[in-house]
Amino acid sequence: MSLIYVDGRSRTPIYEQIVNCVKNLVYTGDLKADDALPSVRSLAAELAINPNTIQKAYNLLESDGIIYSLPARGSFISGNTSAALEARKKELLAELGSLMKELKRLGCSSDEIRTEMDLSWRDCDDKNE
Amino acid sequence: MSLIYVDGRSRTPIYEQIVNCVKNLVYTGDLKADDALPSVRSLAAELAINPNTIQKAYNLLESDGIIYSLPARGSFISGNTSAALEARKKELLAELGSLMKELKRLGCSSDEIRTEMDLSWRDCDDKNE
DNA sequence: TTATTGTACTATTTGTTATAGTACACTTAG
DNA sequence: CTAAGTGTACTATAACAAATAGTACAATAA
Numbered sequence: 001m002s003l004i005y006v007d008g009r010s011r012t013p014i015y016e017q018i019v020n021c022v023k024n025l026v027y028t029g030d031l032k033a034d035d036a037l038p039s040v041r042s043l044a045a046e047l048a049i050n051p052n053t054i055q056k057a058y059n060l061l062e063s064d065g066i067i068y069s070l071p072a073r074g075s076f077i078s079g080n081t082s083a084a085l086e087a088r089k090k091e092l093l094a095e096l097g098s099l100m101k102e103l104k105r106l107g108c109s110s111d112e113i114r115t116e117m118d119l120s121w122r123d124c125d126d127k128n129e
Numbered sequence: 130m131s132l133i134y135v136d137g138r139s140r141t142p143i144y145e146q147i148v149n150c151v152k153n154l155v156y157t158g159d160l161k162a163d164d165a166l167p168s169v170r171s172l173a174a175e176l177a178i179n180p181n182t183i184q185k186a187y188n189l190l191e192s193d194g195i196i197y198s199l200p201a202r203g204s205f206i207s208g209n210t211s212a213a214l215e216a217r218k219k220e221l222l223a224e225l226g227s228l229m230k231e232l233k234r235l236g237c238s239s240d241e242i243r244t245e246m247d248l249s250w251r252d253c254d255d256k257n258e
Numbered sequence: 259t260t261a262t263t264g265t266a267c268t269a270t271t272t273g274t275t276a277t278a279g280t281a282c283a284c285t286t287a288g
Numbered sequence: 289c290t291a292a293g294t295g296t297a298c299t300a301t302a303a304c305a306a307a308t309a310g311t312a313c314a315a316t317a318a
Binding site: 259260261262263264265266267268269270271272273274275276277278279280281282283284285286287288 | 289291292293294295297298299301302303304305306307308309310312313314315316317318
């Protein structure tokens, strides 16, 4: 079973979830350079979605420099992914920033946010143990 | 000119942006109980979008208890909006939480996040001056 | 009276997402 | 060599949400 998962009820498109999922797996080290990804067809079967959706995700990953694909061979993690992933982190930090601003506009106190932040941080630890 | 604005390039639907915008204005005190909202038609004209989109947003706001509408009169801020807005804050805090978790999975350090957080906080101050 | 208000419709358009199906050239395992 | 599996490239369609277009009605306010 692969490490890639998807939430059909989410508002974010499936192909985008896959893109993010693979990026995260690379960043955490679960996937390293030249590791093979599941084939388009097998991953489609496993996630019970259309192969075209997987292909779309893989295409995006390739144009982002995260993976490379060899016809008749498979798809693999790129050798140099750091730049692309740094960009991904910047994206997420930007999201965090605008969320913060909206919360502040809503009258949320700095302490309130800090509390939520620490809570999530600790909650994340629990899952990793 | 009204305080309500919209970003046509955003992925979040226009009607949802309007809903959030009004909620924020109430929370910050820019809109108080029984204040009149722009009429469906005038706001549509001002934002250069379809009246039906405004109506959809107003309907959602009404079912959320944020506003009330009187036929042939207009739409106005509700008297008791605290419960609904507390819920909105909870929503945003939950978003913040999952964003935090993803950043942590990406290997983002607690300090890195704290820095971004402080930066956004200060940036928000600047705009309000 | 006249203009403006919220409201309620139906129909249509647009864009994105996802599915369905086919086909081709290539590699690998047997 | 054969057969299965690979990425890739198509076209067509379905499904859905979002937004637009247009009309109509009853009530209010100037």
